[in-house]
Amino acid sequence: MTGAVETGAGVIQPGLYIDGGWQDASGAATLPVVDPATEEEIATVAAGTVADLDRAVAAARAAFAGFTATPVAARRAMLERIHALILERAEPLARALTREMGATISHARGAHVPLAAAHVRVAADLLTDYPFLTMRGTTAIVREPIGVCGLITPWNWPLYQITAKVAPALAAGCTVVLKPSELSPLSALLFAQIVHDSGVPRGVFNLVNGTGAAIGAAMAAHRDIDMISITGSNRAGVLVAQAAAPTVKRVTQELGGKSPNILLPDADLARAVPLGVMAAFRNVGQSCSAPTRMIVPRARLTEVEAIARATASAITVGDPADEATTMGPIANAAQHRRVAAMIATGIAEGATLLCGGPGRPPGHHRGYFVRPTIFTGVTSDMRIAQEEIFGPVLAIIPYDDIDEAVAIANDTVFGLGGHVQGADLDQARAVARRIRTGQVHLNHPEWDPHAPFGGYRHSGNGREYGAFGLEEYLETKAILGFA
Known part of the structure; x- marks a missing residue:
């Protein structure tokens, strides 16, 4: 695959992360990364294709049965390793955010990275005592992972929004395909390396770079993706919901605001x-x-x-x-x-x-x-x-x-x-x-970080953060006569 590049924010793999490793895209197209402070191109990353997305979804689907059976304690330990690695690599993450989207270095260090880490910590902590099974009389109410989740994240809080989706999805026992914003992909690639180094099983986490029009739309329409979570513009949210409708998948949206x-x-x-x-x-x-x-x-x-x-x-x-x-x-x-x-x-x-x-x-x-x-x-x-x-x-x-x-x-x-x-x-x-x-x-x-976050009306539907965010990635099953 294309070699790793030095961007001034550390060495970053520019490829796709699929089925437990870095892979080449099936096409030759690339996406430029521009430093907004200088208007200069500082890197290029691979532009995934629909064929690449299909490979990522297939890997996530194949990994789901095994991962959903993973003991809750093992998922918690996995998230704790990811959390520790984010904190350990906080400086290169902060520098990537500064280069790719112009966050001041003080704000990247003081907010973007530690708040992103907090989402992972909260997801891990929830697994201490979250009631995946409760009883109502003789009926068991079981909360189960929804399946393969397509996660679409924005350019304005790149790492923060990635962990706000990936961490609860993994805590729930879901497998994921992440499409970060093509405008600020560097921190996402560093995060993918963190996930890899934490020992997450093959196929559980996948990353495909690409534009919303190409990869985002294909994710929304994909028959083997069970849920889409998108943070973005109202226009993007509407297009994703329309594309997802024929497959009747769950769509959660955190969209615009005028607070x-x-x-x-x-x-x-x-x-x-x-x-x-x-x-x-x-x-x-x-x-x-x-x-x-x-x-x-x-x-x-x-x-x-x-x-x-x-x-x-x-x-x-x-x-x-x-x-x-x-x-x-x-x-x-x-x-x-x-x-x-x-x-x-x-x-x-x-x-x-x-x-x-x-x-x-x-x-x-x-x-x-x-x-x-x-x-x-x-x-x-x-x-x-x-x-x-x-x-x-x-x-x-x-x-x-x-x-x-x-x-x-x-x-x-x-x-x-x-x-x-x-x-x-x-x-x-x-x-x-x-x-x-x-x-x-x-x-x-x-x-x-435990307070539910999401909107009314045109600001979207569903909630993120804390237990409410975890529950977006769960289905509810009733087993009558269980007791």
Whole structure:
């Protein structure tokens, strides 16, 4: 097969991982990997074909019967080995993320890698006492692995989303075929080597690089794949569901978002506004649950604007490999164009530009860099209040009373995340109950890897993380007269 390549993020195998080893693709096509900070190609990886996918699915199908019979304790030990290797190889993983999608090295080290490892740890821990068999009278309720799972992951949190799917699937006893994003495949290839080195049995884990149009669509339609889990755009989610329908396979989708952040009248603005701005801009705003609509009391709008502007001005945009940088580039050219177009749209719609705006930040003449941008005076009928931008663009929307704040929060086709800030916790809880989203954060709590994550409406269906994520990979069987 094509030899391993040095990308500045360690030595990486550029091929496909099928049936327990690295293999050549059946075709000669390759996919470029571009450093978003320089716009230079840093590597190429093999582009899998449908024939390669068929080989991977056949390997997963052949391995399923044996793997599903593996004792739970053995699966837990396997996941613990994967977890240990992620932590051991954290630095090359972080450097790969910085090179392939522009995550700042500090964010890659402090969030991307450790949070990805946490998904594996949680999956292992769940196997300590998860009730795969329970009794209701004389009937046994058995939870069994669904089968061969096709996993489609995005470019914005590459490693994190891989472990959020692979770890619970393996914990459940499923076998998997992973298609990582073709735009950020390096960390996925490093992860595949970790899986290999952990001793996962042949065929249990397979990786096929390729585009969504080629490999993703074929996975969705494949008759020998029992389930598809996709994290991606709404367009991709719809196409996958349509392709999967004839084979009646399970499809779980974690799609887009336009998450609200309601600042109640008693919120501590000195804390809530900076945290809200940075939550919206985390990962350069490229998070599906980013709280990109800050909904604030009209009477305190001027105060909010001043704090928000000061917070944004303190952001250091630059080389993501520099530890002093707090915001790197947008991850790829297409998304860079999208963010620029939406900033121009906000200006054209008449929103007030509080800071940022069109063009690259001063001193940046190449790379997919954008200015941290905040609009104020935004109304819910504007596109920048309705469409997912997926960049560091925040819309501040004023309200007159709490009922209006809730109405603004729910005035969207999405329903993935939400935030509420307020000193009166009872009031904050009551508002959180009224927001139609799959997850709500009160007063910027710590991340909880056991909390179920997923959306209402156009944000998808199904849940990830913790026990809820594990159960997406399980079927339910009733055995009557068992006792």
